[in-house]
Amino acid sequence: MAKLGAAINFGADYRAMGISTGAIAELILRGTRPQDIPCENFVPVGLQLNYDGFGIGWAHIPALAKQAELIYDEPAPPLTRVIERPMIPESVEALLAALPAAGSAAKTPAAPHIPTIAVLTYNRTPNFEESYRGFLAELAALGYVDGKNCHLSLRDAQLDVGTLGTIIAAIDEEEPDVVVPFTTPALQAVVRRITDRPVVFCMIASGVASGAGKSNTDHLPNVTGALITFDWDYMIRVGKAAIPNLRRVGTVFAPGEVNSVFSRGEWEKALAAAGIELVSVGADRPTELPEAADGLATQGVQAIMQISDSSSSTGFGTIVKAADRADIPVFAFAPGAMKSGATIAVSRDFEEVGRISARLMDKVLRGESPGNLPFADPQETVFLVNPERMKQFGIVLPKDMLDTARAVSEGDGATK
Structure with a gap:
């Protein structure tokens, strides 16, 4: 103590x-x-x-x-x-x-070291579940079996900063072989406390904004991981094709989340370069989303193009309901949002990001220094559409663009 x-x-x-x-x-x-x-x-x-x-x-x-x-x-x-x-x-x-001396009896070989993997997240959002599913799948592909050749634990702070601190203090005391924080708040809290063992992050918008380094190659010596960035340019192309004369869009963001503030700023710059105004309303917790989303939807935006953070990912359906009342579509930067009613998603592959983090973790456990492993920044874009929602809002995309999309249904997100 x-x-x-x-x-x-x-x-x-x-x-x-x-x-x-x-x-x-x-x-x-x-x-x-x-x-x-x-x-x-x-x-x-x-x-x-x-x-x-x-x-x-x-x-x-x-x-x-x-x-x-x-x-x-x-x-x-x-x-x-x-x-x-x-x-x-x-x-x-x-x-x-x-006791009698061992004599010439053969010595029992030392048991092999079983690595301990401590995973934590700020909140179990749909985005987290997709990334974590990829992480577990890749661990299995690499031969890791929990309880047999590794010990894997998962802790969830449930959007509570105090709980997050308690979790990290406990992990620090346990001294695992590697710490795997999902989400930016979790990474920020981890790097402030844990400096003497490897950290491999997942699902982070910006390693620099999170305090993990100066760039993807110049970063803290004990930290590496996989980023989840956004394809702003392709979302703008899709938005302009879906809504002629697109001039004004909206998003809810979380002022208390560094990743959300960073993403909002990047999104605003990309839209401004395309001659489109971004209207944003703050909401740090899911309980604040109803008022924020209703306020946003009534500010003359032609669509809500929602950035991804812990708050909005948890309460995405609330944003969709507000948009439905205003008769405007919701575009998303996360595939899981399609299950909650998004019309279109332009997203990175969250499962693949989880897989990449698992591969980086495997390299670290095999002896590579995290400081020598650049932050991974996957660039593959996933393009999803909901045909019923598109029909509801009168959206018709060019055939060459639509041919690159996967059609999914609301509720279960199943491909059609």
Whole structure:
């Protein structure tokens, strides 16, 4: 607990208790009957100090410091020392000493290291589910089997920043072999705390805006991953083909999400270059979406061309309902939005982004340095249309453009 800020930590040395338990297990595995092993109270104690947690006027007592095995006093690095104490009860130590020598018997080979993979996300949006599905599929293709040759965990902060911090603190304590944050808020929180082990991200709009580096090749030495950028130019082409004289479109964005603010800015610049105005309304949480979407839909926009972030991905159906009331179509930058009523989606392949992250993670677990692996930026575009929705809004696309699209239905997103 000293690492987490507790000032004085004095109590059971759990490492010693684990070692003594392992020694008892060795006795049993080598033939000692459990009833022949004495049961005794063995609780070695340890002391750790964190001077940053000391209150005003607290004294640093040298005699106490000499007994501490770990002292935190930022900005200096932690001071560690070996404190001699029994790690095994005397009775167990005597029984171990009495065991026959191994002699010429072959030694049991050390068990292979099983990597621990800690996955976390700010929220389980439809976009996350698609990327995570690709991530798991690629892990399986690479031969990873959870519980057999790897240990995989998934934690969801459910759009709560406090919960996200708690999750990352727990992961930091567990010291997994690799941390895999999905979504920008998760990556931002991870890179602020975890600097001593590999981080492979997934589904990030901008590694630079997230604080993970200066560019896709010049980045933090322990971080790599796969971005999910947007094909602004093709969306504009599709929009102009679908809506003649397109001049004004709208989007909801999340002011509290760096990725959303970044995407909104990039989208506004791309639209301005094409002579199209972007109207945007802020909504940080799904509960704020109804009012934001209704307000946006009544501002004279010809369509809602929705950027992708945690809030809008969770409540995309709310945006569609507001647009339906205003009789305007919704275009999306995520394929999962088609299930919630989007008319057209121009998107990257979220499943493929998950697969790429899995391949990068595999390279890292095999010994490659994350700092030597550039951020991946997949450029393949997926073009989806809902024919019923297109008919509803009188949208007719040129045949050569429509021939490149996949038709899907609302609700299940199934290809027709």
